[in-house]
Amino acid sequence: MEIHWHRNDLRATDNVGLAAAESDVLPVFVFDDQVLDHGSPPRVAFMLDALAELRSWYREQGGDLHVAHGDPSAVLPDLAAEHGVETVHYNVDYSGLAQERDRAVRAALSDAGVSATTHQDALHHEPGSITTNAGDPYSVYTYFWRKWRDREKEEPYDAPEDIADVSGRSLPTLDELGFEEPTADVDEAGMTTARERLDAFVDGPIYEYAEERDDPATSKTSRLSPHLRWGTVGPRTVYAATERAAADAPDEDAAKSVEEFQGELAWREFYHHVLHFNPEVVTQNYKEYEEGIDWHDDPDEIAAWKEGRTGYPIVDAGMRQLREEAWMHNRVRMIVASFLTKDLMADWRHGYAHFRDHLVDHNTASDNGGWQWAASTGTDAQPYFRIFNPMTQGERYDPNAKYIREYVPELAGVNPDTIHSWHEADEETREFAAPDYPAPIVDHGERREQALAMFKRARGEDPDE
Numbered sequence: 509m510e511i512h513w514h515r516n517d518l519r520a521t522d523n524v525g526l527a528a529a530e531s532d533v534l535p536v537f538v539f540d541d542q543v544l545d546h547g548s549p550p551r552v553a554f555m556l557d558a559l560a561e562l563r564s565w566y567r568e569q570g571g572d573l574h575v576a577h578g579d580p581s582a583v584l585p586d587l588a589a590e591h592g593v594e595t596v597h598y599n600v601d602y603s604g605l606a607q608e609r610d611r612a613v614r615a616a617l618s619d620a621g622v623s624a625t626t627h628q629d630a631l632h633h634e635p636g637s638i639t640t641n642a643g644d645p646y647s648v649y650t651y652f653w654r655k656w657r658d659r660e661k662e663e664p665y666d667a668p669e670d671i672a673d674v675s676g677r678s679l680p681t682l683d684e685l686g687f688e689e690p691t692a693d694v695d696e697a698g699m700t701t702a703r704e705r706l707d708a709f710v711d712g713p714i715y716e717y718a719e720e721r722d723d724p725a726t727s728k729t730s731r732l733s734p735h736l737r738w739g740t741v742g743p744r745t746v747y748a749a750t751e752r753a754a755a756d757a758p759d760e761d762a763a764k765s766v767e768e769f770q771g772e773l774a775w776r777e778f779y780h781h782v783l784h785f786n787p788e789v790v791t792q793n794y795k796e797y798e799e800g801i802d803w804h805d806d807p808d809e810i811a812a813w814k815e816g817r818t819g820y821p822i823v824d825a826g827m828r829q830l831r832e833e834a835w836m837h838n839r840v841r842m843i844v845a846s847f848l849t850k851d852l853m854a855d856w857r858h859g860y861a862h863f864r865d866h867l868v869d870h871n872t873a874s875d876n877g878g879w880q881w882a883a884s885t886g887t888d889a890q891p892y893f894r895i896f897n898p899m900t901q902g903e904r905y906d907p908n909a910k911y912i913r914e915y916v917p918e919l920a921g922v923n924p925d926t927i928h929s930w931h932e933a934d935e936e937t938r939e940f941a942a943p944d945y946p947a948p949i950v951d952h953g954e955r956r957e958q959a960l961a962m963f964k965r966a967r968g969e970d971p972d973e
């Protein structure tokens with residue numbers, strides 16, 4: 509018997525560690541308080557649902573998922589001793605906290621005479637395998653992408669057949685784990701939903717991805733992010749499906765669209781590589797500013813941003829989608845992140861912490877990468893400071909204000925022109941159109957200038973030049 513220890517890989521198919529367990533595999537999940545301390549209601553709710561489905565799947569195969577609660581450094585050696593297990597398999601988890609835990613587990617298993625075998629599963633190409641010709645990790649995505657795209661990918665792995673039936677505890681409830689029910693309507697979890705989502709996406713929307721992906725109202729992106737986060741679908745399965753879609757593409761534009769989607773899968777891997785080689789970015793700027801950035805950090809402004817009451821309709825719609833669905837459309841994530849860091853001149857760490865608490869798909873690598881990119885402290889290749897105009901962004905990507913009106917009910921009856929010129933409307937117009945919706949809390953033009961000055965000072969330049 510060999511153990512497979514599930515963590516962020518809550519699936520049976522296309523799971524490298526699980527497939528490597530030779531015979532009579534004993535699948536295990538350990539509720540670890542140290543890791544749970546960093547959880548949030550939407551993420552833990554999604555995880556519990558995914559575990560329930562995984563457990564049912566194992567039971568249908570005549571085995572079981574062994575559920576335990578405690579410190580894995582104690583639980584796993586004990587379980588191995590009880591069942592005469594010599595090898596414990598698990599897939600690498602790239603977050604700093606997990607790496608620390610895994611070192612302790614490996615040492616405890618070794619002391620107990622059990623070998624720990626790790627596998628690269630979550631990414632196609634592990635950190636260190638895609639580098640510059642000099643062997644350095646890439647800091648610019650475009651170069652990384654070209655190599656990532658041309659590198660051969662593995663095929664999906666089969667599910668195991670021979671599964672041990674060693675049940676442990678029953679699955680705990682959210683309440684038992686100390687979490688409240690999420691207030692958001694969290695996406696359905698599990699391998700079946702992930703598969704259905706993927707199939708539906710590659711069956712059509714993938715061909716329009718390039719054209720439609722920036723439109724938050726039509727929601728034509730894959731919405732696979734919580735599944736990739738929790739591993740309810742394997743990256744090889746996703747990629748193989750995109751390759752089949754590319755082969756069946758009706759025309760060149762459709763094939764290009766598939767490639768654009770693959771490019772997004774590569775962004776996820778790029779940020780995992782960045783985090784792996786720069787673990788300090790979780791708390792520190794990736795890009796150095798010699799004088800440091802003197803963030804404005806006004807608590808009332810930050811609170812208005814979190815609540816979706818900034819008076820900038822596209823920003824507020826995004827922040828409310830986050831609260832309602834524990835997810836936000838990518839274009840809008842970029843807009844709200846730019847707004848927080850440039851218009852409100854607030855430290856990206858406030859935004860990162862808020863996203864971490866609310867996003868069902870939060871993973872340290874992508875969330876940190878996204879925030880630092882938006883804040884001009886990260887890997888953005890733009891030499892100067894990118895500052896989005898929230899009004900023109902709203903007008904361009906949500907011209908009919910369909911998305912805005914869906915998430916900001918105060919504006920539901922207001923026409924798109926008034927919504928997109930909310931910053932210019934006088935008090936009387938605003939009072940008449942939407943009395944409960946706030947006036948803009950800051951002036952974009954003024955803040956743009958102040959933000960540029962803030963970044964210039966951070967670079968040691970004269971802000972007046």
Ligand SMILES: Cc1cc2nc3c(=O)[nH]c(=O)nc-3n(C[C@H](O)[C@H](O)[C@H](O)COP(=O)(O)OP(=O)(O)OC[C@H]3O[C@@H](n4cnc5c(N)ncnc54)[C@H](O)[C@@H]3O)c2cc1C
Nearest residue numbers: 729730731732733772776838841869870871874875878879
């Ligand atoms: C400030 C900010 C924070 C973010 N935080 C997260 C996060 O915590 N977790 C997360 O998965 N993504 C994060 N993203 C990236 C992106 O917004 C989401 O991956 C995407 O919106 C998920 O929706 P989807 O699955 O429909 O994406 P699709 O457009 O269908 O893309 C498919 C997959 O590619 C990956 N992907 C797409 N875009 C990106 C990107 N820019 N960076 C990294 N991976 C990407 C995701 O795994 C996604 O599921 C963040 C972006 C920003 C700007």
